[in-house]
Amino acid sequence: MLPRTRKGAAMNQHVKINRRSFVIGAATAGAGLAIGLDLPFGGPAVVRAADGSPEVNAWVVIKPDETVVIRIARSEMGQGTLTGLAQLVAEELECDWSKVTTEYPTPGQSVARKRVWGDFSTGGSRGIRTSQDYVRKGGATARVMLIQAAANEWKVPATECKVSAGVITHTPTGRTTTYGKVAEAAAKIEPPADVKLKDPKDWTIAGKGLKRLDTVDKTTGKMIYGADIKLPGMLNAAIKDCPVFGGKVKSFDAAKIANMKGVKKVVQVGDSGVAVVADTWWHAKTALDALPIVWDEGDNAKVSSETIAKWLAEGLDNAQPAYVGNQNGDAKAAIAGAAKKVEAVYSYPYQNHATMEPMNATVLYTSEKCEVWCGTQNGEAAFAAALEASGLPPEKVDVHKLMLGGGFGRRGMTDYVRQAVAIAKQMPGTPIKLLWSREEDMQHGKYHPITQCKLTGAFDADNNLIALHYRLSGQSILFSVRPEALQNGMDPAAFQGVAQSGEASIGYSVPNLLVEHAMRNPHVPPGFWRGVNVNHNAIYMECFMDELALAAGQDPLEFRRKLMGKHPKHLAVLNAVAEKIGWSTPAPKGVYRGIAQVMGYGSYVAGAAEISVTDGSKIKVHRIVASTDPGYVVNPAQVERQIAGSFVYGLSALFYGGCTVKDGRIEQANFDTYNSMRINEMPKVESVMVPSGGFWGGVGEPTIGVAAPAVLNAYFAATGKRIRSFPLRTQNITFA
Amino acid sequence: MDWTNQGTAMASLKINGKTITVDVEDDTPLLWAIRENVGLTGTKYGCGIAQCGACTVHMDGVAMRSCGVTVGEAAGKEITTIEGLAAGGVLHKVQTAWIANDVPQCGYCQSGMIMAVAALLKDNPKPTDDDINDAITNICRCGTFQQVREAIHAAANA
Ligand code: FES
Ligand code: FES
Numbered sequence: 001m002l003p004r005t006r007k008g009a010a011m012n013q014h015v016k017i018n019r020r021s022f023v024i025g026a027a028t029a030g031a032g033l034a035i036g037l038d039l040p041f042g043g044p045a046v047v048r049a050a051d052g053s054p055e056v057n058a059w060v061v062i063k064p065d066e067t068v069v070i071r072i073a074r075s076e077m078g079q080g081t082l083t084g085l086a087q088l089v090a091e092e093l094e095c096d097w098s099k100v101t102t103e104y105p106t107p108g109q110s111v112a113r114k115r116v117w118g119d120f121s122t123g124g125s126r127g128i129r130t131s132q133d134y135v136r137k138g139g140a141t142a143r144v145m146l147i148q149a150a151a152n153e154w155k156v157p158a159t160e161c162k163v164s165a166g167v168i169t170h171t172p173t174g175r176t177t178t179y180g181k182v183a184e185a186a187a188k189i190e191p192p193a194d195v196k197l198k199d200p201k202d203w204t205i206a207g208k209g210l211k212r213l214d215t216v217d218k219t220t221g222k223m224i225y226g227a228d229i230k231l232p233g234m235l236n237a238a239i240k241d242c243p244v245f246g247g248k249v250k251s252f253d254a255a256k257i258a259n260m261k262g263v264k265k266v267v268q269v270g271d272s273g274v275a276v277v278a279d280t281w282w283h284a285k286t287a288l289d290a291l292p293i294v295w296d297e298g299d300n301a302k303v304s305s306e307t308i309a310k311w312l313a314e315g316l317d318n319a320q321p322a323y324v325g326n327q328n329g330d331a332k333a334a335i336a337g338a339a340k341k342v343e344a345v346y347s348y349p350y351q352n353h354a355t356m357e358p359m360n361a362t363v364l365y366t367s368e369k370c371e372v373w374c375g376t377q378n379g380e381a382a383f384a385a386a387l388e389a390s391g392l393p394p395e396k397v398d399v400h401k402l403m404l405g406g407g408f409g410r411r412g413m414t415d416y417v418r419q420a421v422a423i424a425k426q427m428p429g430t431p432i433k434l435l436w437s438r439e440e441d442m443q444h445g446k447y448h449p450i451t452q453c454k455l456t457g458a459f460d461a462d463n464n465l466i467a468l469h470y471r472l473s474g475q476s477i478l479f480s481v482r483p484e485a486l487q488n489g490m491d492p493a494a495f496q497g498v499a500q501s502g503e504a505s506i507g508y509s510v511p512n513l514l515v516e517h518a519m520r521n522p523h524v525p526p527g528f529w530r531g532v533n534v535n536h537n538a539i540y541m542e543c544f545m546d547e548l549a550l551a552a553g554q555d556p557l558e559f560r561r562k563l564m565g566k567h568p569k570h571l572a573v574l575n576a577v578a579e580k581i582g583w584s585t586p587a588p589k590g591v592y593r594g595i596a597q598v599m600g601y602g603s604y605v606a607g608a609a610e611i612s613v614t615d616g617s618k619i620k621v622h623r624i625v626a627s628t629d630p631g632y633v634v635n636p637a638q639v640e641r642q643i644a645g646s647f648v649y650g651l652s653a654l655f656y657g658g659c660t661v662k663d664g665r666i667e668q669a670n671f672d673t674y675n676s677m678r679i680n681e682m683p684k685v686e687s688v689m690v691p692s693g694g695f696w697g698g699v700g701e702p703t704i705g706v707a708a709p710a711v712l713n714a715y716f717a718a719t720g721k722r723i724r725s726f727p728l729r730t731q732n733i734t735f736a
Numbered sequence: 737m738d739w740t741n742q743g744t745a746m747a748s749l750k751i752n753g754k755t756i757t758v759d760v761e762d763d764t765p766l767l768w769a770i771r772e773n774v775g776l777t778g779t780k781y782g783c784g785i786a787q788c789g790a791c792t793v794h795m796d797g798v799a800m801r802s803c804g805v806t807v808g809e810a811a812g813k814e815i816t817t818i819e820g821l822a823a824g825g826v827l828h829k830v831q832t833a834w835i836a837n838d839v840p841q842c843g844y845c846q847s848g849m850i851m852a853v854a855a856l857l858k859d860n861p862k863p864t865d866d867d868i869n870d871a872i873t874n875i876c877r878c879g880t881f882q883q884v885r886e887a888i889h890a891a892a893n894a
Contacts, residue, residue: 078842078878211838218843219834220827221778221818225844228777236772261761282768356782356790356844356877405780405844406877438783637838641883645841648879671787671875680869682881 046187054187056145058105058116059089059138062183066166068095070139072102073110073117074127075377076214077407078645079700080638081127083212085135087634088128091206092139092198095179096165102213107383108398120379123412123528125601125698128634132696133197140195142186149186150177200632200693209637214403226360226375226402231431234362235264236281237423238288239434241273241444244297244664245523248272252293260287267426275423281435300523301664308450308522308661309347315473315518316345316454322471322516325495329512334467338458342551344544346455346724348536350659350666351448351529352674357405358441359416362433363424365390370397370421375404377412385414389421408649409528413446413481439669446527447659447666449475453540455547458512463552465563467512470498470541476519477526477533491519496533496600497705498541503602503697504534506541507570508563524661530649531704534600538705539712539726542596546713547722556713557583557595569629569692570597573606576627576688581608591622594713598705603630603697607647607706609683613718618736619728621651621683621711629690630697636689639699644685646704652677654708655735658727681735747807749774752820762808766800767791769807770817778818778847782875789874792848793817799855818847821854830854833891841878849874853888862892 047055053063061069070089076082086102110117118134119126143163150168151158154175161170166179200207217223242248252274254266262283269275274293278284314320318332335341361374363386370390376382382399390397404411420434436444451474458467476491485492494517496504506515529535549559557578564571574597578584587593590612597606610623626643633639656675660667668674715733716722723731745761751774758773770779770793779802782790786804793802794816802810821828827835830853840846849872856863856871863871868888876884 078840080841211835212840214843215835215838215840218840218846219831219850220822221776221847223843224777225780227781228771230775230777280768280772282764282772354877356788356842356875357780358782404842406842408877435781438781438785641838641841641880644882645879648881649877652877670785671783672785676788676875676877677879677881678875679872679881679884682879682885685882 046184054184056142056183056186057138057191058113059135060093060142062179064180066096066099066178066180068093068100068166068179070100070102071105071117073105073120073379074131075120075122075379075401075404075407077122077375077377077404077411079127079642080212080635081122082214083210084128084634084638085131086213087206087208087210088132088136089139091203092136093143094163094165097205097210099166100213104379104401106398106400107379108394110380111383111394121381121412122377122407123409125701127700129602129696129698136197137195140197141191144192144195145186145189146179146182148189149182153177153182153185206634209635212638223403225357225405226362226373227357227405227435229362229373229402229433231362231364234431234433235277235279235427236284237275237277237420237432237434238281238284239269239273239275239419239436239440240288240293241440242295242297243443244295244301245525246300247295247297247664249274250294250296252291254291257287257291260290263287265427266291267423269419269422273419275419275434277423277427277432281433285437297664303523303664304662305660309452311522312347312450312452312473312520315520316452316471318471320518322518323490324514324516325490325492326498326500326506326515327513329467331467331469331512331514334512335456335458335469338466339461340459340551341456342547343454343456344547344724345452346540346543347452348450348539348726349657350450350524350661351653351657352442352445352659352668353408353410353527353529354442354671354674354676355404355406355408355410358436358438359410360433360435361417361420362431363420364431365421365424366428368396372399372417372421373402374399374417374420375402375407375411376414376417377404377407377409381412381414382417385417386421389418390425408530409532410446413527438671442669442674443666445659445666446525448529448535448653449477449526449533450522450524451475451536453536455540455544457544457548457551459552463554465510465548465552468510470515471518472516473518473520475521475526477528479519479521480526481528491517494533495537497537497598504600507567507597507599508560509566510563523664524666530646531600531701534598534702534705535650535708538596538598539709542598542706542709543712543722543724546594546716560597569604570599572690572692573597573604573627573629576690577606577608577625580625580627580686580688581610583608592714592718594710594715594717596706596709596713598702600702600705601698602695603628603699603702605702605706607703607710609707609710609714611711611714611718613715614736616719616721617733619711619715619733620736621681623684623686624707624710625686625688626703626706627688627690628699628703629692630699631691631693631695633689633691639689640687642699643687643703646701647685647707648677648682650704650707651711654711654726655728658730747811749807749810749815750813751776751815752817760807762806764807765803766793766805766807766810766815767802770802776817776819780844780847782845787875788845788848789852790845790848792851792874794851794855797855797858799852818851821850828854829894830857830891833887833894837883837887837890839880839883839887841880845874845876845878849876849884853884853891857892863888
């Protein structure tokens with residue numbers, strides 16, 4: 001069978017805008033969502049796709065040739081959400097999976113229809129878990145309407161009809177028709193007020209490891225990413241933003257490069273950037289490199305990694321103020337009076353997302369319209385950014401989403417969209433593609449936040465852990481990115497993985513526990529970096545658990561198990577990896593094991609690593625067994641890939657990553673100094689999925705948390721050396 | 737003054753079996769000539785310093801990082817990009833194996849990955865895991881290496 005290609009990246013339908021229906025930036029989960037045919041502007045009875053095919057409802061368009069077009073609001077960036085969401089809709093729709101294609105509605109269309117597609121935001125491993133209910137309802141509603149249309153045509157009760165793979169059968173007579181034939185009539189039917197969703201145990205399309213829908217074009221070079229789009233008359237822009245965050249442009253000498261090949265214009269972008277617009281990007285970049293720019297770097301130019309580390313270290317002092325994120329008993333008193341104490345200080349550096357495709361956006365601006373083409377993890381946020389940067393009203397703005405060459409949290413930010421609009425506004429009528437160089441991308445990231453952590457554990461005379469004090473010092477993402485989400489100044493997300501309850505809760509019960517955060521916000525802008533605060537919290541907690549086990553003279557697994565009695569789901573995944581790696585039996589000669597668990601994004605995850613070490617410093621990671629309980633698994637093949645991929649991302653950061661600050665700017669500029677794992681360093685990853693049902697957890701991020709501590713604990717087992725500062729290259733530890 | 741300011745500079749490139757004359761300076765990286773002047777965007781920019789492999793093409797059958805080769809150096813050579821890998825509309829066995837093993841995640845690195853693997857299999861039709869480790873040094877930030885390895889073996893056995 002010839003594999004299908006993904007048709008139509010975006011719809012092309014024109015809709016009128018209802019301004020009142022849109023709240024800028026209100027891209028939160030749980031917003032009220034209209035399902036089914038909801039026509040806020042009293043349009044035609046049947047809404048049509050660009051080619052005239054009827055919409056059964058906002059989620060489903062069925063063409064006369066039986067092609068089923070499923071609308072996807074969330075963004076595909078490699079994580080498989082596009083396919084997973086389509087599976088959920090198709091499951092309820094009972095259509096023929098081989099006929100399914102997908103398309104993205106635009107944020108402008110969504111706004112015009114009272115946000116009928118709900119939240120576009122694709123971060124926090126939310127793509128599926130926070131939209132599964134309404135997309136499944138969208139599919140189920142459409143199914144009911146399609147069956148009703150057939151029943152109406154046959155003048156029989158709908159209850160006498162059933163459907164399978166898009167073929168509707170009238171059971172008593174055996175008459176059949178198809179979705180493609182009744183779609184037009186179905187589109188005119190009043191949607192049912194209530195539909196019953198299938199029990200996941202009856203799933204036949206969802207829950208299966210089906211192939212992704214977007215693969216073929218990614219193997220032939222046909223897939224169009226943001227960096228690839230071409231528009232008639234388009235020019236290309238290269239940009240430099242002030243290398244010191246918070247600095248400004250003082251001056252630049254455009255005349256010096258005006259005669260260089262291809263150069264069309266040199267423009268200032270906001271108060272901190274300068275862009276060269278040229279016929280080709282290569283010309284733009286070459287000219288930009290030759291452009292004399294004087295920066296007003298400001299006070300931040302005095303900041304370095306050393307000054308940041310010193311400031312954060314001060315926050316570890318108990319005398320300094322801190323936000324309490326999780327507490328029971330009196331940890332400080334218990335520690336003071338304890339028979340035995342263990343204390344350790346860890347730190348985790350800045351990390352760049354380094355998506356394979358650097359940031360870019362293409363904009364066509366006229367006084368009548370501002371259109372953006374880009375890869376974004378949040379179409380609505382990009383829309384809001386374009387709205388603000390263009391100064392045009394919502395009905396004159398739209399964003400066309402293109403495939404993302406990686407996201408990992410970086411493309412949830414909209415700085416590059418704002419820049420592109422600002423450039424295009426200075427050249428009305430000419431489409432401008434802004435592409436960042438890798439160097440610009442490395443040095444103008446939204447970095448994984450920098451933190452330090454002091455952990456203190458206390459034992460009674462019988463080696464029972466009676467107290468744990470977990471004191472974080474460092475940067476808050478929300479403080480910088482979403483200050484309205486702070487709670488009386490506290491960043492609740494800082495406690496991901498060590499929180500009392502919720503979607504990232506601690507898996508241990510300790511009689512006296514204190515988890516706190518001394519917030520210190522350096523000028524380097526932080527962002528959501530795959531796994532976010534789970535990354536460092538899992539390293540700190542899980543490595544320290546091994547330190548405590550050692551102090552107690554106990555096996556790391558047994559030591560944890562004793563503290564996990566009240567956390568059966570955390571324990572279940574830990575047990576699953578322990579069993580699969582063979583924890584109770586000796587490892588092969590020269591091979592050492594480490595184990596870790598954490599909860600994040602609503603999912604319970606654990607990992608167990610097997611490594612060997614040569615010369616005390618060269619690590620070969622042979623194998624990592626991972627377990628996850630995300631409640632439900634929509635596509636096990638894609639979950640497996642997300643687990644392995646998250647390990648590559650997390651271990652790349654652990655071994656090779658780390659962005660350092662000098663004179664207020666990031667030192668690393670490209671993959672030669674910010675390296676990434678290659679295939680020779682890839683361990684065998686084995687996944688054990690233990691979905692226990694009853695909740696929906698995320699997939700893309702949680703497992704990243706366990707790779708690093710499992711490997712670090714194995715490294716200790718191999719060498720007796722405990723590493724507490726990262727990346728490993730700074731400790732002269734490398735991949736073998 | 738830079739001679740490139742003095743007007744057009746024509747270069748002749750043999751890409752995917754066709755000779756194409758483009759208005760581009762000799763010192764332009766082949767990557768950008770392919771993407772911007774020839775207009776084939778399957779070849780990707782990832783680093784520009786021959787580190788990541790996203791820009792890998794074949795030059796006289798050898799895998800090359802096109803960001804590190806100039807148009808002048810490429811002139812007269814047979815260049816194959818991802819768009820030219822499928823001969824006569826039939827997918828290359830590496831592409832077929834990639835589809836069968838559902839390799840790509842975001843896919844941005846995969847043009848380069850596929851070109852590197854196709855070149856490897858031409859020289860070494862049945863590579864061992866060690867051969868793969870030595871030959872394939874492309875970066876994939878999504879971390880598809882496990883599937884890449886499986887698909888290489890699948891293609892080798894196809
Ligand atoms: S772009 Fe050529 S190797 Fe990275
Ligand atoms: S598939 Fe995304 S970088 Fe390789």
